[in-house]
Amino acid sequence: MDLDVFVAAHQAEWARLEQLLGRGRRLTGAEADELVALYQRTATHLSLVQSSTPDPMLTGRLTQLVARARATVTGTRRSGWRDAARFFTSGFPAAVYLTRRWWIPTALISTAVGVLVGWWIATHPEIQNAIGAPEDLKAMTKPGGGYETYYSSHPAASFAAQVWTNNAQAAAICLVLGGFLGLPVLYILWQNMLNLGVGIGLMSSADRLDVFLGLILPHGLLELTAVFVAAGTGLRLGWTVIDPGHRTRRVALAEQGRAALGMAIGLAAVLFLSGLIEGFVTPSGLPTWARITIGVAAEAAFLLYVYVLGGRAARAGDVGDVERADQTATLPTAA
Structure with missing residues (x-):
């Protein structure tokens, strides 16, 4: 896999996901659906990068992005009794x-x-x-x-x-x-x-x-x-x-x-x-x-x-x- 071509092809999706995660207000229904879809795609991208071209900088960036999106989608779970x-x-x-x-x-x-x-x-x-x-x-x-x-x-x-x-x-x-x-x-x-x-x-x-x-x-x-x-x-x-x-x-x-x-x-x-x-x-x-x-x-x-x-x-x-x-x-x- 050509890493430069891969990044160029999906950079806009990652940027959009970062934009949605960075908003301080509540997302609309359409935006929430878009965030879930981008989260799933980015998780797939991370798997592809890890398995074929494990670039440390890109892996770190996508890992952080997927983790933030997952926390937003699933919510923060608190441990209890x-x-x-x-x-x-x-x-x-x-x-x-x-x-x-x-x-x-x-x-x-x-x-x-x-x-x-x-x-x-x-x-x-x-x-x-x-x-x-x-x-x-x-x-x-x-x-x-x-x-x-x-x-x-x-x-x-x-x-x-x-x-x-x-x-x-x-x-x-x-x-x-x-x-x-x-x-x-x-x-x-x-x-x-x-x-x-x-x-x-x-x-x-x-x-x-x-x-x-x-x-x-x-x-x-x-x-x-x-x-x-x-x-x-x-x-x-x-x-x-x-x-x-x-x-x-x-x-x-x-x-x-x-x-x-x-x-x-x-x-x-x-x-x-x-x-x-x-x-x-x-x-x-x-x-x-x-x-x-x-x-x-x-x-x-x-x-x-x-x-x-x-x-x-x-x-x-x-x-x-x-x-x-x-x-x-x-x-x-x-x-």
């Missing part, structure tokens, strides 16, 4: 459900790594000595030591807020940096499993593994599940860079990126709940069985939420992306 309700009852659980083939293997492999690290540390005294001096390790693992007092070292509210912030940040990093082929995600997973393994190993060597599990399970089940979901989503985003499927890489990354952004919001709410459990339940005076029961119940509720609501929404066609009306138009691609 209905959108929030739809997100938490359909979009977010559907996105988690659809990424289960990524985060479930991530959870299983990561947990296995954490347990192996813990076993390695527990059965090798020389590794324990490399972690810290014997008196320091004893101070951490003894009754009333560092591992036990950690959860009650600060007021419950401030501790819960601090935990939530740290975990939400880790989850966000997994989601945002997943596009770098998933490598930052693997690093964050390793750091989390290494910390878990060290705790398992040191407390097991002191014959106090039951105490450690009683402290970690109430909040850790839901907390680690959220981290695994974020990591699985990040790895999926990284794989999209390598293999976008039948879509163009730009379209595939845009779709997965929007879903990941929504996932970050949803997981922040999940981690807020786990932070409350860690701040108020874990250090409480409740019996160990009661604290663990609360953690198991929270985990079970989340999995039911994902598999019941999320599965139903996914089967209805929801993929966790923004509504179709809010998506940018894409070019058709061959399957």
Whole structure:
């Protein structure tokens, strides 16, 4: 396609569309019909330019023009409580459900790594000595030591807020940096499993593994599940860079990126709940069985939420992306 000839042929239509969009008064019926027709034509022109001669300046101009015309034709849509309700009852659980083939293997492999690290540390005294001096390790693992007092070292509210912030940040990093082929995600997973393994190993060597599990399970089940979901989503985003499927890489990354952004919001709410459990339940005076029961119940509720609501929404066609009306138009691609 000769770009100069194309611009010369359609310049008058674009100028007329800009004129109609720039009017401060209400359009007449004829002018409104003309604006809709010019909007549709200009959108077609933009698709042709993007597919055959992607000139940056012309593409930018037509993209801006089409966006302004679309906003005028369709009106500005404001988000409200209905959108929030739809997100938490359909979009977010559907996105988690659809990424289960990524985060479930991530959870299983990561947990296995954490347990192996813990076993390695527990059965090798020389590794324990490399972690810290014997008196320091004893101070951490003894009754009333560092591992036990950690959860009650600060007021419950401030501790819960601090935990939530740290975990939400880790989850966000997994989601945002997943596009770098998933490598930052693997690093964050390793750091989390290494910390878990060290705790398992040191407390097991002191014959106090039951105490450690009683402290970690109430909040850790839901907390680690959220981290695994974020990591699985990040790895999926990284794989999209390598293999976008039948879509163009730009379209595939845009779709997965929007879903990941929504996932970050949803997981922040999940981690807020786990932070409350860690701040108020874990250090409480409740019996160990009661604290663990609360953690198991929270985990079970989340999995039911994902598999019941999320599965139903996914089967209805929801993929966790923004509504179709809010998506940018894409070019058709061959399957």
